[in-house]
Amino acid sequence: MSSLKGGVGKTTVTLGLASAAFALHLRTLVVDMDPQGDATTGLGVEHGTNQSIAEVLRDPRASTVETVITPSGWTQDSVDVVDVIPGSPLAVNFDEPHPKARDLWRLEEALAHVEADYDIVFIDCPPSLNALTQTAWTASDQVLIVSEPGLFSVAAAARALRAVADANAERRDGELRAAGIVINRFRPQSIEHQYRVSEIRDMFGDQVMDVQLPERSSIQQVQGAARPVHMWPGEATQDMAHLFDRLLRNLLTHS
Numbered sequence: 001m002s003s004l005k006g007g008v009g010k011t012t013v014t015l016g017l018a019s020a021a022f023a024l025h026l027r028t029l030v031v032d033m034d035p036q037g038d039a040t041t042g043l044g045v046e047h048g049t050n051q052s053i054a055e056v057l058r059d060p061r062a063s064t065v066e067t068v069i070t071p072s073g074w075t076q077d078s079v080d081v082v083d084v085i086p087g088s089p090l091a092v093n094f095d096e097p098h099p100k101a102r103d104l105w106r107l108e109e110a111l112a113h114v115e116a117d118y119d120i121v122f123i124d125c126p127p128s129l130n131a132l133t134q135t136a137w138t139a140s141d142q143v144l145i146v147s148e149p150g151l152f153s154v155a156a157a158a159r160a161l162r163a164v165a166d167a168n169a170e171r172r173d174g175e176l177r178a179a180g181i182v183i184n185r186f187r188p189q190s191i192e193h194q195y196r197v198s199e200i201r202d203m204f205g206d207q208v209m210d211v212q213l214p215e216r217s218s219i220q221q222v223q224g225a226a227r228p229v230h231m232w233p234g235e236a237t238q239d240m241a242h243l244f245d246r247l248l249r250n251l252l253t254h255s
C-alpha cells in the first residue's frame, strides 16, 4: 500500500486486506515498513522492540527474518496465520532519499527465505518515495495506491502511478504492476467528494478500483482495539469488511 501523501488510509487498507485474507484462512504476512509502526499496533503487536524490520533490513538472512517474524494479536485464539514483521522508529536509518540500487533488494532477499510459508504478503509503506518505499516495491508484484477524494491527493496519486511505472522500467523482471488506485474516506453526501471522484475516474479511467471505501468512524475504533475489521460487530463495519473482501478478490485475480 503506497501513497505519496500522509494520512490517506494506507495502513487502514493494509489492515482491512489482512483481515479479509485472515477471513479466507490465507496464511498472511504483514510487513510494516513505516517507522510510525501503525500497522504493527493495529495488529496487536508491540511497536518499538528490537525485533523489527530494522534488523531485517540490516541483515536479511533467514535466521534474522525467522526471529523477527511475530504472530499478530489477531490470531491468538485461532489456528490461522497472520504474522507481522513489526515496524520500528529505527527504520528511518534505511530511508535515504537516494538509495543505492543494491540496498533496495534487502527486503526481497529476506522474504525469499519465508515466502513458501505464506499465501499472501502485504507491505504497509510510509508516505514518501524514499528508500523504504522503493525497497518495498522491489519486493512486490503489485502496488495498490490509496487516495482520498481531495485535490492534493489526486496529484499525489498521479505521481505515485508514474513512480511505479518508472520503478518497473528499472526492474529486470518487469513484474511490478500498479494494481490501481483505491479511493478511501469517500462521503457520498459531499458534493466536493462527488466532484473529486468523477475527476479521478475521468483522469485515471480503469486504473481506479471499482471498490470505493467510505468514511466510517467505526474503523478507528476497530484499529484502536487492534482487532480485525471482519470480527467487529455492527452493520456499517461489516459493510466495510465486505468491501475489503471485494478489494482482495480483485487483487488476487491479477496476481
Ligand SMILES: Nc1ncnc2c1ncn2[C@@H]1O[C@H](COP(=O)(O)OP(=O)(O)OP(=O)(O)O)[C@@H](O)[C@H]1O
Pocket (backbone or CB within 6 Å): 003, 005, 006, 007, 008, 009, 010, 011, 012, 013, 034, 036, 038, 125, 126, 127, 184, 185, 186, 213, 214, 215, 216, 217, 218, 219, 220, 223
Ligand atoms: N475510511 C475511513 N473512515 C474513517 N476513518 C479512516 C478511514 N480511513 C482512514 N481513517 C483514519 O484516518 C487516519 C489515517 O489513516 P491511516 O493511518 O490508514 O493513513 P495512512 O495513509 O497510513 O497514514 P500515514 O501516511 O501517516 O501512514 C487513521 O486515524 C484512520 O483510522
Ligand SMILES: [Mg+2]
Pocket (backbone or CB within 6 Å): 010, 011, 012, 034, 038, 039, 124, 125
Ligand atoms: Mg500508515
